[in-house]
Amino acid sequence: xxxxxxxxxxxxxxxxxxxxxxxxxxxxxxxxxxxxxxxxxxxxxxxxxxxxxxxxxxxxxxxxxxxxxxxxxxxxxxxxxxxxxxxxxxxxxxxxxxxxxxxxxxxxxxxxxxxxxxxxxxxxxxxxxxxxxxxxxxxxxxxxxxxxxxxxxxxxxxxxxxxxxxxxxxxxxxxxxxxxxxxxxxxxxxxxxxxxxxxxxxxxxxxxxxxxxxxxxxxxxxxxxxxxxxxxxxxxxxxxxxxxxxxxxxxxxxxxxxxxxxxxxxxxxxxxxxxxxxxxxxxxxxxxxxxxxxxxxxxxxxxxxxxxxxxxxxxxxxxxxxxxxx
Amino acid sequence: xxxxxxxxxxxxxxxxxxxxxxxxxxxxxxxxxxxxxxxxxxxxxxxxxxxxxxxxxxxxxxxxxxxxxxxxxxxxxxxxxxxxxxxxxxxxxxxxxxxxxxxxxxxxxxxxxxxxxxxxxxxxxxxxxxxxxxxxxxxxxxxxxxxxxxxxxxxxxxxxxxxxxxxxxxxxxxxxxxxxxxxxxxxxxxxxxxxxxxxxxxxxxxxxxxxxxxxxxxxxxxxxxxxxxxxxxxxxxxxxxxxxxxxxxxxxxxxxxxxxx
Numbered sequence: 001x002x003x004x005x006x007x008x009x010x011x012x013x014x015x016x017x018x019x020x021x022x023x024x025x026x027x028x029x030x031x032x033x034x035x036x037x038x039x040x041x042x043x044x045x046x047x048x049x050x051x052x053x054x055x056x057x058x059x060x061x062x063x064x065x066x067x068x069x070x071x072x073x074x075x076x077x078x079x080x081x082x083x084x085x086x087x088x089x090x091x092x093x094x095x096x097x098x099x100x101x102x103x104x105x106x107x108x109x110x111x112x113x114x115x116x117x118x119x120x121x122x123x124x125x126x127x128x129x130x131x132x133x134x135x136x137x138x139x140x141x142x143x144x145x146x147x148x149x150x151x152x153x154x155x156x157x158x159x160x161x162x163x164x165x166x167x168x169x170x171x172x173x174x175x176x177x178x179x180x181x182x183x184x185x186x187x188x189x190x191x192x193x194x195x196x197x198x199x200x201x202x203x204x205x206x207x208x209x210x211x212x213x214x215x216x217x218x219x220x221x222x223x224x225x226x227x228x229x230x231x232x233x234x235x236x237x238x239x240x241x242x243x244x245x246x247x248x249x250x251x252x253x254x255x256x257x258x259x260x261x262x263x264x265x266x267x268x269x270x271x272x273x274x275x276x277x278x279x280x281x282x283x284x285x286x287x288x289x290x291x292x293x294x295x296x297x298x299x300x301x302x303x304x305x306x307x308x309x310x311x312x313x314x315x316x317x318x319x320x321x322x323x324x325x326x
Numbered sequence: 327x328x329x330x331x332x333x334x335x336x337x338x339x340x341x342x343x344x345x346x347x348x349x350x351x352x353x354x355x356x357x358x359x360x361x362x363x364x365x366x367x368x369x370x371x372x373x374x375x376x377x378x379x380x381x382x383x384x385x386x387x388x389x390x391x392x393x394x395x396x397x398x399x400x401x402x403x404x405x406x407x408x409x410x411x412x413x414x415x416x417x418x419x420x421x422x423x424x425x426x427x428x429x430x431x432x433x434x435x436x437x438x439x440x441x442x443x444x445x446x447x448x449x450x451x452x453x454x455x456x457x458x459x460x461x462x463x464x465x466x467x468x469x470x471x472x473x474x475x476x477x478x479x480x481x482x483x484x485x486x487x488x489x490x491x492x493x494x495x496x497x498x499x500x501x502x503x504x505x506x507x508x509x510x511x512x513x514x515x516x517x518x519x520x521x522x523x524x525x526x527x528x529x530x531x532x533x534x535x536x537x538x539x540x541x542x543x544x545x546x547x548x549x550x551x552x553x554x555x556x557x558x559x560x561x562x563x564x565x566x567x568x569x570x571x572x573x574x575x576x577x578x579x580x581x582x583x584x585x586x587x
Contacts, residue, residue: 187447187448190447190449191446191447193429193457194441194445194446194447194457195432195435195436195439195446195456195457195460196441196443196446198425198429198432198433198436199433199436201422201424201433202422202425202430202433204422205421205422205423205424206416206420206421206422208384208404208416209416209420210433211384211404211408212382212405212407212408212416213405213408213413213434213436213437213496213500214405214408214409214436214437215405215436216403216405
């Protein structure tokens with residue numbers, strides 16, 4: 001049998017897979033439709049939590065994107081989220097302009113900050129990069145308090161301006177956050193097939209081979225971090241907008257860790273539904289378990305362990321006695 | 327000007343490479359002419375892959391000089407050499423497991439793609455054209471190697487023979503001026519090796535530099551017109567298959583005569 005004939009062997013499963021994809025697409029459409037209609041039924045607090053959930057879902061996506069395309073972990077993405085949130089607040093306070101301008105501006109500033117961070121750290125990877133990002137998250141509260149003149153110090157700033165005058169604030173927050181989340185997940189689906197997306201995946205899986213195709217590791221690291229930071233900042237801008245306020249309390253070291261928790265819980269997925277799972281986990285769990293207080297991080301820890309164990313269940317077999325390994 | 331010098335092909339002169347105190351290559355020279363399939367053989371540990379890595383820019387020899395089409399390659403890394411039109415394959419199959427075979431080949435076209443960062447996220451007409459053109463070229467490369475039917479499969483679902491051919495498809499998709507293949511027949515069975523030999527002969531063109539590094543003597547003898555033999559980091563022979571077969575040093579190395587050492 002020739003090599004080319006061998007290739008046919010694995011073709012059997014393809015039609016079934018195609019049907020599966022259509023079903024997945026339909027269920028995502030149904031999910032979006034349900035979310036679009038939800039404000040007709042639900043009110044006040046649920047809409048507010050869901051708006052925050054969408055914004056957090058975007059922040060989780062930014063971390064997952066870095067994991068998927070860069071193979072890197074960041075525990076300091078709260079820095080870029082804060083940058084976006086404060087961009088919206090400061091632009092409103094100083095210039096009186098709504099998020100129509102500050103939302104794209106936040107993404108641009110996030111990209112700029114991501115690049116400024118990634119370029120000098122382009123030779124760092126793994127735990128070293130994670131620790132470097134941790135420095136960002138640790139420095140953040142000090143920076144926010146230090147630049148009190150702009151950031152409002154401990155008290156933070158309010159965000160009051162509407163994007164669409166006359167529409168209720170709750171509905172605006174909800175629909176704009178949802179629209180951006182849907183748009184970003186569509187963009188990410190498109191990115192997976194783009195030349196840059198393929199190049200980044202190759203650079204992560206086979207760095208040497210990628211290099212031989214003209215894709216350098218520094219290019220890959222700097223680009224994915226810049227993109228991820230831009231997305232985090234965009235998410236931050238929406239977080240600020242949806243919660244109508246920014247303050248150093250919302251961007252502690254732990255919020256960076258929680259974003260990573262959200263990413264792990266969503267299995268680093270880049271789809272809309274994965275992002276919603278991650279966003280919902282880090283938004284709704286603390287909101288609805290507010291009484292649990294100090295137990296929330298413990299719960300997160302347990303969830304992390306469980307998800308990691310379940311996701312890697314296949315690999316766990318090697319801990320079994322040899323006879324039962326298969 | 328390029329026409330005159332392009333006949334020079336890929337030239338390595340007096341390459342010496344040492345890792346610490348270990349001399350891996352000493353004063354090795356090699357000329358890879360366009361239109362000729364050149365083979366590099368030698369026993370395990372002879373320095374074949376080291377020389378190969380020097381040519382592809384992964385290693386830089388302490389001494390010596392390499393040039394391509396008359397232009398010096400001094401100080402250029404793999405990515406820059408790729409931009410000069412030199413591509414290589416890898417001994418261990420370097421496929422990305424998350425990508426289909428077609429997508430793995432598409433990555434080989436990265437330097438030829440014209441879509442910018444904006445169109446990476448937002449579909450645009452020009453990006454669609456670029457995508458179609460890239461897919462057409464990748465499919466053509468897969469077709470040339472006879473594995474187009476596996477285009478949409480994941481590498482983990484495919485036999486090593488197909489993946490080897492896919493690596494070569496990826497290397498030729500970008501229409502490079504030089505292709506360096508590192509042990510393309512490693513791990514292949516006799517039938518797959520025969521298919522590979524045919525595929526390589528078929529893709530040979532008068533303006534293409536093609537180097538095959540192998541320790542499979544039979545494959546090299548059948549495929550190559552010009553053969554270099556490396557042993558203990560030194561070039562011990564070069565010539566046509568017939569000359570190499572009759573060369574006393576080569577016979578000694580391959581028959582394992584110990585009295586030489």
